Amino acid sequence: MSSWSHRHVLDLAAFSLDDFTTVLTLAQRFRALPVAGARKLPALQGRLMTSLFFEPSTRTRSSFELAAKRLSADVQSFSPSSSSLSKGESLLDTARTYVAMGANVLVVRHRCAGVPQSLAADLDRAGERVAVLNAGDGLHSHPSQGLLDLFTLARHFAPEAPTPAALRGKRIVIVGDVLHSRVARSNLWALTACGAEVVLCGPPTLLPDAFADFVAAPPPGQAADPVVARGPVRIERSLEAALAGADAVMTLRLQQERMHQHLLSSLDTYHRQFGITRARLALCGPFARLLHPGPVNRGVELAGDVLDDPAVSLVEEQVRNGIPVRMALLYLLAAAEPLT
Amino acid sequence: MTLPLWLHQVQLLTGPGQPLTSADALIDRGGELLLWGEEASQRAQALGLSPTDARSWLLAPVLVDPHSVLEQPCGGRAEDLASLAAAAAAGGYGTVALLPWATPWRDRPERLGLEWAEPMQLLLWGSFSLEGADQELAPHADQIAAGAIGLACAEQQPPLALLERGLLLAEMGSRPVLVAPRDAGLSCGGFVREGVDALRAGWPLDPELSETLPLQSLLSLAQARSAVAMRLMNLSTAAGVDLLAQAPRRPLASVSWWHLLADSGNLHPTEEGWRLRPSLGTPADRLGLLAGLEQRLLSAVAVHHLPLDAEEQLLPLDQRRAGVAGHGARHGLVLPLLWQELVERRGWSVELLWQALSWGGSELLGLPPEQLSQGTRRWLLFDPQHPWSWERGESLSMAANQPRLGQSVCGAVRATGLQPADHWSL
Numbered sequence: 001m002s003s004w005s006h007r008h009v010l011d012l013a014a015f016s017l018d019d020f021t022t023v024l025t026l027a028q029r030f031r032a033l034p035v036a037g038a039r040k041l042p043a044l045q046g047r048l049m050t051s052l053f054f055e056p057s058t059r060t061r062s063s064f065e066l067a068a069k070r071l072s073a074d075v076q077s078f079s080p081s082s083s084s085l086s087k088g089e090s091l092l093d094t095a096r097t098y099v100a101m102g103a104n105v106l107v108v109r110h111r112c113a114g115v116p117q118s119l120a121a122d123l124d125r126a127g128e129r130v131a132v133l134n135a136g137d138g139l140h141s142h143p144s145q146g147l148l149d150l151f152t153l154a155r156h157f158a159p160e161a162p163t164p165a166a167l168r169g170k171r172i173v174i175v176g177d178v179l180h181s182r183v184a185r186s187n188l189w190a191l192t193a194c195g196a197e198v199v200l201c202g203p204p205t206l207l208p209d210a211f212a213d214f215v216a217a218p219p220p221g222q223a224a225d226p227v228v229a230r231g232p233v234r235i236e237r238s239l240e241a242a243l244a245g246a247d248a249v250m251t252l253r254l255q256q257e258r259m260h261q262h263l264l265s266s267l268d269t270y271h272r273q274f275g276i277t278r279a280r281l282a283l284c285g286p287f288a289r290l291l292h293p294g295p296v297n298r299g300v301e302l303a304g305d306v307l308d309d310p311a312v313s314l315v316e317e318q319v320r321n322g323i324p325v326r327m328a329l330l331y332l333l334a335a336a337e338p339l340t
Numbered sequence: 341m342t343l344p345l346w347l348h349q350v351q352l353l354t355g356p357g358q359p360l361t362s363a364d365a366l367i368d369r370g371g372e373l374l375l376w377g378e379e380a381s382q383r384a385q386a387l388g389l390s391p392t393d394a395r396s397w398l399l400a401p402v403l404v405d406p407h408s409v410l411e412q413p414c415g416g417r418a419e420d421l422a423s424l425a426a427a428a429a430a431g432g433y434g435t436v437a438l439l440p441w442a443t444p445w446r447d448r449p450e451r452l453g454l455e456w457a458e459p460m461q462l463l464l465w466g467s468f469s470l471e472g473a474d475q476e477l478a479p480h481a482d483q484i485a486a487g488a489i490g491l492a493c494a495e496q497q498p499p500l501a502l503l504e505r506g507l508l509l510a511e512m513g514s515r516p517v518l519v520a521p522r523d524a525g526l527s528c529g530g531f532v533r534e535g536v537d538a539l540r541a542g543w544p545l546d547p548e549l550s551e552t553l554p555l556q557s558l559l560s561l562a563q564a565r566s567a568v569a570m571r572l573m574n575l576s577t578a579a580g581v582d583l584l585a586q587a588p589r590r591p592l593a594s595v596s597w598w599h600l601l602a603d604s605g606n607l608h609p610t611e612e613g614w615r616l617r618p619s620l621g622t623p624a625d626r627l628g629l630l631a632g633l634e635q636r637l638l639s640a641v642a643v644h645h646l647p648l649d650a651e652e653q654l655l656p657l658d659q660r661r662a663g664v665a666g667h668g669a670r671h672g673l674v675l676p677l678l679w680q681e682l683v684e685r686r687g688w689s690v691e692l693l694w695q696a697l698s699w700g701g702s703e704l705l706g707l708p709p710e711q712l713s714q715g716t717r718r719w720l721l722f723d724p725q726h727p728w729s730w731e732r733g734e735s736l737s738m739a740a741n742q743p744r745l746g747q748s749v750c751g752a753v754r755a756t757g758l759q760p761a762d763h764w765s766l
Contacts, residue, residue, distance in 0.1 A: 013540070090654035112656040113542035114609045121610045138658070140542025182542060208545075210536040219540035221608035261528065 004332050008120045008132040011141045012189040013219050016226040020150065020164045020193055023328050027151050028162050030324035044073035047334045050103040052078045052095065054110040059294060060135050064107050067326035076103065091115060092122045099123065104334045105131045113138030131333035139182050145293055146186025148325040150194065152318045153248055156289055168195035173242045175274055176252035176301055177206040183293045184252055188214050192230035200235045201242035202274060205263040211235060239274050243283040250291045251276055251301045267300050277303045281312060289314045342369040346384040348391035352376060353400040353690055355711025356699045360690050365399055371717040371757035392766065398722045400694060401710035402434025402758065403675065404701030406594055407465065407518065407573060408645035411442050413454055418647035419738050424667060425456050427737040429758035431672030432720035434460060437705055439492050440467035447471055447478040449486035459717040460758055463705065465492035465518060468506060474498040480511035489705055490516035495617055496524045497554040507565040516706055520573045521558050521580065522618055526550035531615055531662065533577065535622035537604035546619040548577045555580050563589045571704055575638060576618035578628020584637050592639040592704045595629050597674045598664050598743065600641065601681055613743040617662035633696050634688065640700035643667055643674055647739030668737030671728055673744065676751030679724050717757030726752035
């Protein structure tokens with residue numbers, strides 16, 4: 001854990017292989033703790049985690065709050081509807097208010113890409129000793145989801161030692177609305193860093209060709225790629241071709257509003273072309289598993305029977321793994337900070 | 341009596357078609373350019389003046405901004421008439437033409453009464469449609485009679501039926517009609533051009549078709565209504581430049597200065613300047629625009645100053661109005677940054693830069709090109725090597741959306757005849 005140098009967690013594009021190893025190793029330790037009885041660790045006692053969710057969320061926020069509580073941190077939540085944002089207060093003003101209350105970690109979600117980065121930069125400039133943890137910003141990034149997906153896959157491939165090495169050479173297929181998915185973007189950085197081959201599959205309106213070059217260079221503002229050799233990324237328009245020999249399939253939620261944006265002709269057609277069914281899963285490798293960040297549109301991205309089958313679906317495992325992964329992130333960001 | 345300023349061996353650019361030369365120049369402290377050449381040298385010696393070593397400085401005509409925005413000339417929180425005049429003058433801009441995008445919209449003669457004191461020149465575009473709503477034509481002839489430099493549309497192309505009828509009526513005579521080749525419907529709410537950098541940054545994408553499809557219509561219309569002087573506002577894509585190159589009848593076109601400097605591959609995610617209309621382009625778009633300007637397919641660089649106040653600037657990017665400020669820095673920003681990009685980095689000649697920043701703007705507005713003449717105050721003195729730090733305190737504009745703040749800049753407008761001598765930094 002000595003190599004960890006991140007003051008904030010904003011984008012997995014900035015993670016080195018060591019960073020992924022650190023998070024997964026720590027998450028595995030937290031995962032091994034008993035879930036019944038005295039479950040709390042005192043690691044973050046006296047620290048305050050504030051969730052600033054400017055976009056509605058139940059699952060992610062609950063997962064973060066539970067993670068913080070299991071590390072004995074204090075937890076505070078911000079709800080825009082009861083805030084003073086409507087009175088013209090800026091995001092930075094809001095953040096600084098909570099920092100003044102003693103927040104050590106701000107877990108931020110916003111519908112606009114770049115907001116957590118801007119907040120982190122502004123708070124750094126202001127000399128505030130607070131960590132910003134991106135819980136999803138626009139279409140840009142969802143680091144904790146990307147990490148919990150990685151952890152879930154690593155545990156599937158190497159249950160005893162779920163490290164990035166477990167992903168090397170594996171073929172992971174991501175199916176669906178990649179364009180509008182911050183989860184897919186985080187998955188791309190995480191999976192390729194670990195040496196996995198990523199196959200993207202979807203219609204051209206939801207998966208532009210340029211995604212084939214997604215990890216070929218770091219994102220704007222980042223000078224260099226911290227990963228020396230990434231796994232390849234390719235695009236397949238045929239789901240059958242994409243699934244052939246796959247080791248895992250990650251499907252993405254399809255928002256109903258895509259219909260109104262003329263990006264699809266019908267949900268039925270989408271399901272026929274890109275929906276995951278048991279027959280299609282049979283095209284994958286023998287131990288392939290299915291992931292989905294949730295919530296699932298049954299009968300659109302996935303057939304219900306596949307989702308409910310614990311022999312192939314890792315969806316509940318993803319939710320379960322979200323807690324130790326978020327514990328790891330909170331611990332890495334807050335445990336080393338001196339108490340104020 | 342205050343003695344004149346003797347610039348010794350300054351780089352001198354007097355006007356279009358004239359080569360860059362090295363000569364002495366004499367400038368009155370009241371701002372008038374008295375003499376240049378051998379005569380200036382002789383007069384200076386006769387007066388016993390001390391020379392100012394100006395070998396690395398450039399003396400040239402003022403710059404021309406063919407379109408910018410000032411919504412509230414009186415009492416504006418983002419900018420007002422006085423602050424814009426001061427900011428433009430400091431940057432060497434002697435002419436600024438304001439779009440009708442204002443509150444209230446400048447779409448009728450009684451709203452076209454703004455002026456600046458000489459030697460600054462404030463020009464006003466009239467509006468093509470009433471209130472810029474693209475429903476009805478504004479009174480074209482009346483606006484022209486009231487002094488409008490031409491007619492401008494709103495931020496996107498008006499309905500073709502409205503545009504075609506207005507051009508057929510031709511009440512604007514030979515005055516220019518400025519149209520934005522943009523279809524907001526095709527932008528789908530995106531604000532960065534499609535490309536892998538925008539995908540990585542997670543910005544909503546704006547396809548280049550939102551520019552090229554309306555541009556094709558406009559080019560056809562320009563050919564069909566060739567008696568009218570159509571102008572294209574803020575071309576922003578390489579594909580748009582290609583279309584323009586192929587057009588049998590090519591309207592004059594502008595490009596905004598920021599599109600020549602920033603793209604989705606070179607801008608830090610937290611920097612000012614992502615939210616533009618038309619959208620910020622890809623690195624390939626920027627190269628296409630630079631090539632188009634160099635080949636004079638694009639005629640002029642517009643500042644397209646669109647100031648936001650501090651409150652608006654607090655909003656997240658997707659909720660903020662699009663646009664950046666360009667007038668503002670005490671030593672100018674557009675000229676120093678474009679000098680570095682075009683002259684220093686890409687080897688452009690000074691004449692070509694002035695074609696883009698001054699003479700091309702005049703041509704787009706239907707004005708004669710700026711040139712130096714005896715007694716003129718419409719000159720600027722530029723030092724390309726002067727380093728300075730661009731801080732908020734250096735701004736003469738009230739705009740909060742100033743790009744490159746906090747960064748160091750090389751190159752400064754040291755003096756202009758547009759400002760009193762006590763504003764000069766010599």
